Amino acid sequence: MDRTALRLYFELAKRQFQRQLAFRTANLAGLVTNAFFGYIRATVFIVAFRSQGTIAGYSAADAVTYAWVTQALIMVVHLWGWYEVERTIRTGDVVSDLSKPFSYLGFWLAKDAGRAAYFVLFRGLPVLALGQVMFGLRWPSSPLVWVAFAASLTLAVVVSFAWRFLLNLTAFWTTDARGINQLAAAVVLFLSGFVMPIRLFPDWLRGAVLALPFAGMTQIPCDVFLERLDGADLAGALGLQAFWAVAFLLAAQVVVVLATRRVVTQGG
Amino acid sequence: MVRVSDDRASGGVTGRRAKDKGVQAKHPVSDPLALSPSQGGAAGPATGSGRAETDAGTFACAQDKGRNAGHADTGFAVRHRSFVPFAPASTGRHALHLWLAEAQVHAGLYRRLIGAQIRSQMQYKVSFVLRMLGSFAGNLIDFGAIAVLFNRIPALAGWSLPEVALLYGLSAVAFSIAELFAAALDNFAEYVESGSFDRVLTRPIGALFQVITEDFALRRLGRLSQGVLVFVVALGLLDVDWTWDKGLIMAVAIGSGAVIFFSIFVLGAAYCFWTIQGREAANIFTYGGDFMSSYPLDIYHGWLRRFVTFVLPLAFISYYPALYVLGRPDPLGLPGWVRLLSPLAALGMALLAWAGWTIGVRHYQSTGS
Incomplete structure (x- = not known):
């Protein structure tokens, strides 16, 4: 990839970032909603931990932080409710995107990166700040943890993006991809450890779920934030995320090629 | 249906309108602002005769401005029905009848509109x-x-x-x-x-x-x-x-x-x-x-x-x-x-x-x- 191409994708990401800036009040309303759910989830954990010292290695403070970090990640990782590609397929705008002289996958990945960067600054950090004010969170103890967290979060966004992108692409075959997206959202919310940490799952379920790509969307970044992983464990977890990111991106590229052929036959 | 008799004074106009707008003329009881049955019932007779008057007025406009303008004006007129003064006293039974008629109209409409929605979703x-x-x-x-x-x-x-x-x-x-x-x-x-x-x-x-x-x-x-x-x-x-x-x-x-x-x-x-x-x-x-x-x-x-x-x-x-x-x-x-x-x-x-x-x-x- 040459420098002009990189520059192009950077510009795309920047534009998407700037576009988000226009929805200030919507973001504020979403922030309040995220914080309200954060309050309830954290309160449930505090009461649940009252009689137990730790559950599955989490202290009450860990669990409260877990609840707030997941709430902060909702719009960054964007686990559900993303129909942007599906919409262009339904309206036919996809034709113009496909005919442009750049990678269709790269085009959307760049836009999603810009979107995620916006939500890190204007949703994730404010939600964490509110959590700190209301409950007091358990913050990473060293800058290195922040670096690992940033890496894990980036991979989480890529895995989540490729997954959402694949789901949206099913619209090439079904025109209405909302059904499959909703079903997938339910699966992801549960298997990513969003609604409850995977480490609290029953033993027979936990190992398998931790190896699935969805763990890389929420559970792994949260565990990195809480310093549950270090040394080989940390490398293994990041490696797992990277593996799924590459695998999903490859799958997405294959599906784009298949889908493009389909567009040509239909439009011919 | 009960209230159609109130419109007798301007029967011609109402009849004419009936061809234009099926629902409204057939069921002049429905009140757009008043979802509350009590308001619809109590204000019934007054709004009925009021409507007849405003209809006559808007009908004249409709002839000038054409069909679309007529519709828009009707909206205006209908919205202000409940402000017509001098409501004739109605008996409790009369009010109940009106209320039931109104409820029936809405239930029928609801069934039809939702039925269409469901059929379209099933596509x-x-x-x-x-x-x-x-x-x-x-x-x-x-x-x-x-x-x-x-x-x-x-x-x-x-x-x-x-x-x-x-x-x-x-x-x-x-x-x-x-x-x-x-x-x-x-x-x-x-x-x-x-x-x-x-x-x-x-x-x-x-x-x-x-x-x-x-x-x-x-x-x-x-x-x-x-x-x-x-x-x-x-x-x-x-x-x-x-x-x-x-x-x-x-x-x-x-x-x-x-x-x-x-x-x-x-x-x-x-x-x-x-x-x-x-x-x-x-x-x-x-x-x-x-x-x-x-x-x-x-x-x-x-x-x-x-x-x-x-x-x-x-x-x-x-x-x-x-x-x-x-x-x-x-x-x-x-x-x-x-x-x-x-x-x-x-x-x-x-x-x-x-x-x-x-x-x-x-x-x-x-x-x-």
Whole structure:
């Protein structure tokens, strides 16, 4: 990839970032909603931990932080409710995107990166700040943890993006991809450890779920934030995320090629 | 139908209009602003004759400006019907007849409009089935989270898993019933933003009635069925000595809860008349309220418990009915009869929603593009 191409994708990401800036009040309303759910989830954990010292290695403070970090990640990782590609397929705008002289996958990945960067600054950090004010969170103890967290979060966004992108692409075959997206959202919310940490799952379920790509969307970044992983464990977890990111991106590229052929036959 | 006789003075005009606008002329009883049956009934005869007069006036305009202008003017005239003075005194029986006729008209219309909605949704069967499954699974995972947590703890603030499941089931069933009917209110901001609401105001049927018949979220039967499932399993697991009053309280709680949630959806939509972010603001109280009601209120801070008891009565959806059935003490220390007040809370919310909506409609200024 040459420098002009990189520059192009950077510009795309920047534009998407700037576009988000226009929805200030919507973001504020979403922030309040995220914080309200954060309050309830954290309160449930505090009461649940009252009689137990730790559950599955989490202290009450860990669990409260877990609840707030997941709430902060909702719009960054964007686990559900993303129909942007599906919409262009339904309206036919996809034709113009496909005919442009750049990678269709790269085009959307760049836009999603810009979107995620916006939500890190204007949703994730404010939600964490509110959590700190209301409950007091358990913050990473060293800058290195922040670096690992940033890496894990980036991979989480890529895995989540490729997954959402694949789901949206099913619209090439079904025109209405909302059904499959909703079903997938339910699966992801549960298997990513969003609604409850995977480490609290029953033993027979936990190992398998931790190896699935969805763990890389929420559970792994949260565990990195809480310093549950270090040394080989940390490398293994990041490696797992990277593996799924590459695998999903490859799958997405294959599906784009298949889908493009389909567009040509239909439009011919 | 009863009121057609009031229009006799200008029979010709009404007849002429009948060809133009089927629904209105056939059922001149329907009052667009008054969703409240009592208002519709009491003001009936007055608005009937009033309509005849304004019709005669607008009819003249219609001839000048053509058909479209006529429609727009009719909207104006119809909207101001209820301000016509000198209402002839009506007997109670007469009012009841009017009310029944009006209810019949709306029920018939509702059936037809929703029927069309459902038929159109059935055009994409695979997607429909998947969305229903998604709605089922998407909400079941909320209970999955509770189940996973209870796998690790014996009780939450003294509440066992079946007891929390009862709270969850009550709230989920009430919420999904409300959501079936309120689905169209989700997109209401677009209505206001695009100016489409103008179109609604020109039609001689209640504005809210028209908006909610734009969508009927049959796919959300998935959510309802998972709520019912959890509710029934909870009832089976609970060690409760069932008596008729407890059964009645459960049934009333579901109805009241649905009305409370529906009222919040309406208030959120009404708020869109001021800011198009209304729905986002309402999300906290609808989805957030449902989520919150799935857990015993004992766990929350005092200020929040008081807020959802005395200000926004979310506590009456699942918590107080559950306290009654389970015979648990109330940490707020309120007298026992408070647990029976769900219908009153629902009535209060419905009146508030009706008032909020009416004020919102009056406040509405078209985008006028």
